[in-house]
Amino acid sequence: MEPVTQPPKHRVVIVGGGFGGLYAAQSLGRADVDVTLIDKRNFHLFQPLLYQVATGTLSPADISSPLRSILSRQKNARVLMEEVTDIDPQAQHVITSRGEIPYDTLIVATGVSHHYFGNDQWKDTAPGLKTVEDAIEMRRRIFLAFEAAEKETDPEKRKALLTFVVVGGGPTGVELAGAIAELANNTLKHDFRSIDTTEAQILLVEGLDRVLPPYPANLSVKAAESLTKLGVTVRTQTKVTQIDGETVTLEYNDESETISAKTILWAAGVKASGAGRVISDRTGASLDRVGRVMVDADLSVPGHPNIFVIGDLAHCADPTGKPYPGVAPVAMQEGKYVAKLVKARMENRSLPAFTYKEFGSLAVIGKNAAVANLGGVHLSGFIAWFIWIVAHIYFLIEFNNKLVVMIQWVWSYITRARGARIITGTVAASVETPPVRPRQEEPLKV
Amino acid sequence: MEPVTQPPKHRVVIVGGGFGGLYAAQSLGRADVDVTLIDKRNFHLFQPLLYQVATGTLSPADISSPLRSILSRQKNARVLMEEVTDIDPQAQHVITSRGEIPYDTLIVATGVSHHYFGNDQWKDTAPGLKTVEDAIEMRRRIFLAFEAAEKETDPEKRKALLTFVVVGGGPTGVELAGAIAELANNTLKHDFRSIDTTEAQILLVEGLDRVLPPYPANLSVKAAESLTKLGVTVRTQTKVTQIDGETVTLEYNDESETISAKTILWAAGVKASGAGRVISDRTGASLDRVGRVMVDADLSVPGHPNIFVIGDLAHCADPTGKPYPGVAPVAMQEGKYVAKLVKARMENRSLPAFTYKEFGSLAVIGKNAAVANLGGVHLSGFIAWFIWIVAHIYFLIEFNNKLVVMIQWVWSYITRARGARIITGTVAASVETPPVRPRQEEPLKV
Numbered sequence: 001m002e003p004v005t006q007p008p009k010h011r012v013v014i015v016g017g018g019f020g021g022l023y024a025a026q027s028l029g030r031a032d033v034d035v036t037l038i039d040k041r042n043f044h045l046f047q048p049l050l051y052q053v054a055t056g057t058l059s060p061a062d063i064s065s066p067l068r069s070i071l072s073r074q075k076n077a078r079v080l081m082e083e084v085t086d087i088d089p090q091a092q093h094v095i096t097s098r099g100e101i102p103y104d105t106l107i108v109a110t111g112v113s114h115h116y117f118g119n120d121q122w123k124d125t126a127p128g129l130k131t132v133e134d135a136i137e138m139r140r141r142i143f144l145a146f147e148a149a150e151k152e153t154d155p156e157k158r159k160a161l162l163t164f165v166v167v168g169g170g171p172t173g174v175e176l177a178g179a180i181a182e183l184a185n186n187t188l189k190h191d192f193r194s195i196d197t198t199e200a201q202i203l204l205v206e207g208l209d210r211v212l213p214p215y216p217a218n219l220s221v222k223a224a225e226s227l228t229k230l231g232v233t234v235r236t237q238t239k240v241t242q243i244d245g246e247t248v249t250l251e252y253n254d255e256s257e258t259i260s261a262k263t264i265l266w267a268a269g270v271k272a273s274g275a276g277r278v279i280s281d282r283t284g285a286s287l288d289r290v291g292r293v294m295v296d297a298d299l300s301v302p303g304h305p306n307i308f309v310i311g312d313l314a315h316c317a318d319p320t321g322k323p324y325p326g327v328a329p330v331a332m333q334e335g336k337y338v339a340k341l342v343k344a345r346m347e348n349r350s351l352p353a354f355t356y357k358e359f360g361s362l363a364v365i366g367k368n369a370a371v372a373n374l375g376g377v378h379l380s381g382f383i384a385w386f387i388w389i390v391a392h393i394y395f396l397i398e399f400n401n402k403l404v405v406m407i408q409w410v411w412s413y414i415t416r417a418r419g420a421r422i423i424t425g426t427v428a429a430s431v432e433t434p435p436v437r438p439r440q441e442e443p444l445k446v
Numbered sequence: 447m448e449p450v451t452q453p454p455k456h457r458v459v460i461v462g463g464g465f466g467g468l469y470a471a472q473s474l475g476r477a478d479v480d481v482t483l484i485d486k487r488n489f490h491l492f493q494p495l496l497y498q499v500a501t502g503t504l505s506p507a508d509i510s511s512p513l514r515s516i517l518s519r520q521k522n523a524r525v526l527m528e529e530v531t532d533i534d535p536q537a538q539h540v541i542t543s544r545g546e547i548p549y550d551t552l553i554v555a556t557g558v559s560h561h562y563f564g565n566d567q568w569k570d571t572a573p574g575l576k577t578v579e580d581a582i583e584m585r586r587r588i589f590l591a592f593e594a595a596e597k598e599t600d601p602e603k604r605k606a607l608l609t610f611v612v613v614g615g616g617p618t619g620v621e622l623a624g625a626i627a628e629l630a631n632n633t634l635k636h637d638f639r640s641i642d643t644t645e646a647q648i649l650l651v652e653g654l655d656r657v658l659p660p661y662p663a664n665l666s667v668k669a670a671e672s673l674t675k676l677g678v679t680v681r682t683q684t685k686v687t688q689i690d691g692e693t694v695t696l697e698y699n700d701e702s703e704t705i706s707a708k709t710i711l712w713a714a715g716v717k718a719s720g721a722g723r724v725i726s727d728r729t730g731a732s733l734d735r736v737g738r739v740m741v742d743a744d745l746s747v748p749g750h751p752n753i754f755v756i757g758d759l760a761h762c763a764d765p766t767g768k769p770y771p772g773v774a775p776v777a778m779q780e781g782k783y784v785a786k787l788v789k790a791r792m793e794n795r796s797l798p799a800f801t802y803k804e805f806g807s808l809a810v811i812g813k814n815a816a817v818a819n820l821g822g823v824h825l826s827g828f829i830a831w832f833i834w835i836v837a838h839i840y841f842l843i844e845f846n847n848k849l850v851v852m853i854q855w856v857w858s859y860i861t862r863a864r865g866a867r868i869i870t871g872t873v874a875a876s877v878e879t880p881p882v883r884p885r886q887e888e889p890l891k892v
Contacts, residue, residue, distance in 0.1 A: 042593060043868045059505035061866035068637035069863060078639040081593040081869075098597055132870050147488060147527040151544055191514035193524040400857040400865050404850055411846040417515060419846050420507035422489045423527075424578050 009034045009076075012342060013094055013103035015084045015275065017044050017067045019328045020109035020311030022397075023335030025077055026070075031343050035077040036101060038094070042066055042081050046396055048328060049405070050129055051172060054138035054265075055179035056187075056421030057412055062404050064132065065397040084275070089282055089304055105342050108275050108293075109311040109335070112326060115271035115290065122243045126264035129172060138265060140423050142180060145263045146188060147423075149195050160260035162200040165248050167240050168268030169206025170213070171363040174223055176265055177204040178365040181230040186416040202232045203259070205250060207239050207268075212363055212371065214325060219371040222380040226369040240268075270326065272313050279309065288315040288323070297353030299338055310334035316354065324356045328395070333357065362388045367413065455480045455522075458788060459540055459549035461530045461721065463490050463513045465774045466555035466757030469781030471523055472516075477789050481523040482547060484540070488512055488527050492842055494774055495851070496575055497618060500584035500711075501625035502633075502867030503858055508850050510578065511843040530721070533728055535750055551788050554721050554739075555757040555781070558772060561715035561736065568689045572710035575618060584711060586869050588626060591709045592634060593869075595641045606706035608646040611694050613686050614714030615652025616659070617809040620669055622711055623650040624811040627676040632862040648678045649705070651696060653685050653714075658809055658817065660771060665817040668826040672815040686714075716772065718759050725755065734761040734769070743799030745784055756780035762800065770802045774841070779803065808834045813859065 010033045014021045017039035025037045046063040053060055071077045086095040087108075093100040114128030127137050142164070149161035162184075166177045184200035191197070204211065204227060210220035211227070211234060224234045235250065242249035242258075249258045272291030280287050285301045286294040292315035293301065299316060301307040311331035315323050324330045337354045344351050360374035364385060372384035379387070389409065396402045412418055456479045460467045463485035471483045492509040499506055517523045532541040533554075539546040560574030573583050588610070595607035608630075612623040630646035637643070650657065650673060656666035657673070657680060670680045681696065688695035688704075695704045718737030726733050731747045732740040738761035739747065745762060747753040757777035761769050770776045783800045790797050806820035810831060818830035825833070835855065842848045858864060 041869065042589060059507040059866075060870060061505045061868050064868045065865075066637075066867050068634075069867075072636045079637075080597065082597065132868070136870075143488060151526065151528065188514075190518045191512075191525075398863075398865065400854065400861075400863070403853050403857070404865075407846065407849050407853065411849070415846075417844075417846070419511075419844065419850075420505075421512050421515075422507050422510045422578070423487065424506060424582075 010104045010342075010346060011036070011102060012105045012107065013038065013101055014107045014109065015039075015094065016109035016111060016311070016313075017041070017079075018047070018109060018111050018311060018331060020111075020331035020335040021107065022067070022070065023332045024107050024109070024310065024339045025335075026074070027336045027339030028076070028342065029074050031076070031339070032346070033076060033342065035074075036080060036103075037067060037071065037077060038080045038082050038084055038096070038101070039067060040081065040083045042068065042079075044070060044397060045132060046401075047130070049392060049396075050132075050135050051175040051179060053132070053135035053420070054129055054176065055142065055183060056139055056418040057179075058405060058408055059420050060132040060135065062401055062408065063396070065401060070397060086278055087282055087307075089307060092306075103306075105306045105308070107308045107310060107335075107338055108279060108313060109309070109331070110273040110275040110313055112270035112272055112290075112292075112312040114266060115269035116266070117269060119243075122264075122266070125243050125245045126167060126266040128266040129176070130270075136425055138176075139421070140425055141263050141265075142183070143421055143423050146184075146192065146195070146197060146200075148262075150192050151194075156260065158195065159201075160246070161262045162195065162197075163203070163259065163261035164200065164263045164265070165203045165205060165240075165259070165261045166265045166267055167205050168266065169204055169208070169211035169234070169236065170267060173204055173206070173267035174211055174227065174363055174365055176267055177202050177232045178227060178230055178369070181227070181232050182366050182416070183418065183421075185231055187418050187421070198231075203261075204232050204234050205238050205240055206234070206236045209237050211236065215361065215363070215371065216373055216378055219373060219378055219380060223363065223365055223371050226365040226371075226380070230366050230369070270312070276309075276313055279307070283307065292323075298341060298351065299334055299354050308338045310338055318356065325361075327361070329359065330356050362391060364388045367416075456550045456788075456792060457482070457548060458551045458553065459484065459547055460553045460555065461485075461540065462555035462557060462757070462759075463487070463525075464493070464555055464557050464757060464777060466557075466777035466781040467553065468513070468516065469778045470553050470555070470756065470785045471781075472520065473782045473785030474522070474788065475520050477522070477785070478792070479522060479788065481520075482526060482549075483513060483517065483523060484526045484528050484530055484542070484547070485513060486527065486529045488514065488525075490516060490843060491578060492847075493576070495838060495842075496578075496581050497621040497625060499578070499581035499866070500575055500622065501588065501629060502585055502864040503625075504851060504854055505866050506578040506581065508847055508854065509842070511847060516843060532724055533753075535728055535753060538752075549752075551752045551754070553754045553756060553781075553784055554725060554759060555755070555777070556719040556721040556759055558716035558718055558736075558738075558758040560712060561717035562712070563715060565689075568710075568712070571689050571691045572613060572712040574712040575622070576716075582870060584622075585867070587709050587711075588629070589867055589869050592630075592638065592641070592643060592646075594708075596638050597640075602706065604641065605647075606692070607708045608641065608643075609649070609705065609707035610646065610709045610711070611649045611651060611686075611705070611707045612711045612713055613651050614712065615650055615654070615657035615680070615682065616713060619650055619652070619713035620657055620673065620809055620811055622713055623648050623678045624673060624676055624815070627673070627678050628812050628862070629864065629867075631677055633864050633867070644677075649707075650678050650680050651684050651686055652680070652682045655683050657682065661807065661809070661817060662819055662824055665819060665824055665826060669809065669811055669817050672811040672817075672826075676812050676815070716758070722755075722759055725753070729753065731755075738769075744787060744797065745780055745800050754784045756784055764802065771807075773807070775805065776802050808837060810834045813862075 043064040049063045052058040082096045093102040152158040184197045188197040238252045276291045293309040312326040364370040368382045370385040370388045372379040489510040495509045498504040528542045539548040598604040630643045634643040684698045722737045739755040758772040810816040814828045816831035816834045818825040
């Protein structure tokens with residue numbers, strides 16, 4: 001029998017097991033609270049390396065850690081694999097398909113998804129990169145394009161199969177374009193007999209006047225130079241006006257150009273996850289242009305001091321009024337801050353407003369090629385690339401992931417091979433066996 | 447311009463990039479022939495370790511090697527990712543969706559798929575384990591069952607969710623049952639808050655009177671002992687008569703028993719791939735009970751000395767008339783033998799009939815637990831397990847795969863963690879984003 005004298009513990013419910021939610025949960029490890037972390041997936045995904053899954057260097061599990069195993073020894077935390085469909089700030093509970101989960105403090109950290117700027121019909125033709133399934137689909141398309149080109153005899157069709165268009169010149173677009181160029185020029189060079197993979201064209205299309213727009217201008221120049229050296233055609237001030245599965249139409253200086261290209265990858269924009277709309281509906285909070293929740297200086301929702309929004313889903317401005325970027329370090333620091341605030345409040349203390357301590361930003365282009373802005377120090381080339389490697393290994397959650405990723409990288413570095421370039425998820429029908437159908441139904445929904 | 451004086455090379459077409467087809471292709475590396483290896487997948491799969499993908503220790507790419515990269519430097523070989531739909535022995539070509547590919551020698555090595563003994567309706571409820579997609583589906587079901595049990599409040603339903611039935615007591619069934627028992631008793635032990643994973647029931651059902659029927663009887667006893675020690679309930683002389691998604695009905699000594707179980711895994715039987723039927727139709731070759739092609743002593747199809755069937759698809763009898771088992775070493779040796787025979791024939795030499803040199807057989811049950819029959823020497827426990835580890839690492843094709851698999855194993859051995867226990871392939875719908883649909887269509891079919 002439980003001792004009846006003990007008062008019920010303060011219940012913290014965290015929705016989303018990305019960087020923000022996970023760091024919040026872990027930072028509450030020693031607090032006298034009950035933590036419930038709810039995620040619809042059973043693992044934390046290290047999204048900054050997802051492009052390496054999409055391009056065949058790493059496996060999904062190399063950059064994923066089961067949430068349960070991360071929080072296994074944190075006795076005040078439990079994990080629920082569940083989908084939150086609504087929140088009720090008056091009753092103080094979140095609503096899932098299986099019922100209500102009460103909270104005293106709610107932390108919402110469900111992140112963002114792709115944004116097609118009103119062209120949702122492009123979604124199937126130009127997949128984005130946010131989930132493991134997205135990455136496997138991209139990988140499938142990239143490697144299938146080379147396979148199809150090897151069999152194609154029509155030179156026009158072959159050229160379209162060997163043309164890859166990456167839409168969006170932010171870090172993800174730059175990383176994808178660089179990785180595909182290395183695939184074509186190095187990894188696959190000796191593997192085909194009918195095609196010359198080095199003839200593949202990789203276009204990186206950016207609407208603004210330079211790649212990596214949030215970076216200092218000189219680093220954008222360096223990045224564009226590195227991409228060009230790798231064989232990527234960088235097209236800035238260029239907009240995509242049409243995508244139809246066979247061609248892409250680009251617009252530059254009011255002039256239109258249509259290119260035959262079979263593989264289009266979307267790295268152009270994000271919008272807040274649906275939770276933003278739910279929070280706005282239930283609390284009256286404002287949303288910004290991409291659906292992020294406008295939060296107070298302590299990351300709480302205006303008028304609801306016990307509801308916090310953190311990570312990519314939050315629009316939190318720095319003292320100059322500029323919103324913090326949607327990157328992992330911001331989410332981590334926000335998660336830690338909210339955990340600290342919850343603990344402070346339990347002791348009737350207050351905390352100063354959240355501020356993001358930026359250590360720097362890093363974007364990788366390819367082997368020995370990256371750019372880094374570390375507190376005003378601008379680096380590029382090998383040294384930036386090396387810092388990128390060390391930083392990403394450091395932040396990978398589990399020890400065996402670090403080791404495996406390091407080995408894959410050392411191996412790729414030496415041999416230029418990519419061990420994970422397998423095409424899965426769809427099987428050409430065999431003579432008798434029907435194609436393996438990934439099951440859509442949820443046989444375990446009980 | 448090509449020199450017109452050179453005679454056309456002998457064309458060897460190999461269908462299937464498993465152990466048989468791949469070893470045949472590689473053994474022809476220095477021969478003055480043109481090798482075309484056709485497979486509908488772009489990778490060789492190390493099937494003996496597939497159960498470790500299904501149970502969350504390894505990733506698919508850890509046990510897969512791109513066929514192109516394996517044969518990259520073999521200049522006389524090309525790889526086609528293509529599906530063979532028919533063969534024409536008169537015209538000497540194979541038929542694919544994109545046209546005909548002529549051969550002088552044809553080697554068919556397309557293996558086997560699951561066999562439900564006339565109960566094909568069980569396929570969706572009780573998935574088998576032959577492809578990467580099968581393994582991901584099994585992994586999804588196993589780990590989702592624990593997640594669903596954690597949320598279930600009805601004790602009966604919870605029990606059904608924690609009941610795992612493995613059908614078939616051969617090596618795959620023994621390996622699966624052992625691995626699930628280790629998952630429940632060790633890996634997941636501290637990860638849940640509402641359920642005790644060690645209460646999970648794992649049943650291994652075998653129709654014959656012992657597990658591992660092809661092994662010496664004393665090793666079957668050892669294996670059953672190891673399984674029981676791990677917490678697996680071994681049910682021999684027991685038949686599965688019904689599977690409906692909620693329950694499984696077992697028959698033992700004419701008595702029926704129905705068990706509530708949500709997760710049923712099929713490891714009971716195989717049948718030849720559809721290519722067997724095609725070969726039979728086109729050449730008049732006989733098929734055995736499970737559809738394997740009855741081949742001559744040199745592995746050729748009777749009456750068609752230039753068509754060979756090797757690996758699991760071939761029914762090749764030893765001198766006593768007993769067919770060789772469907773295991774990797776047989777396929778490897780058959781692949782090498784046919785390559786040698788092709789070369790001998792080009793020099794107008796002949797070869798003695800194929801004989802399988804058996805070095806031994808190994809089956810693993812769990813940590814430090816395996817059985818081995820090495821040329822009549824029967825081993826079990828740690829020593830058999832250690833030999834199993836070394837043999838499997840040795841035969842993994844690529845160096846980086848060996849290294850990564852070794853690290854994952856050392857890590858699992860020490861921590862009992864399983865890094866690849868991620869649930870992928872289906873996403874619970876979020877508030878706004880539709881579920882990621884694995885694309886069924888082939889956008890690249892051109």
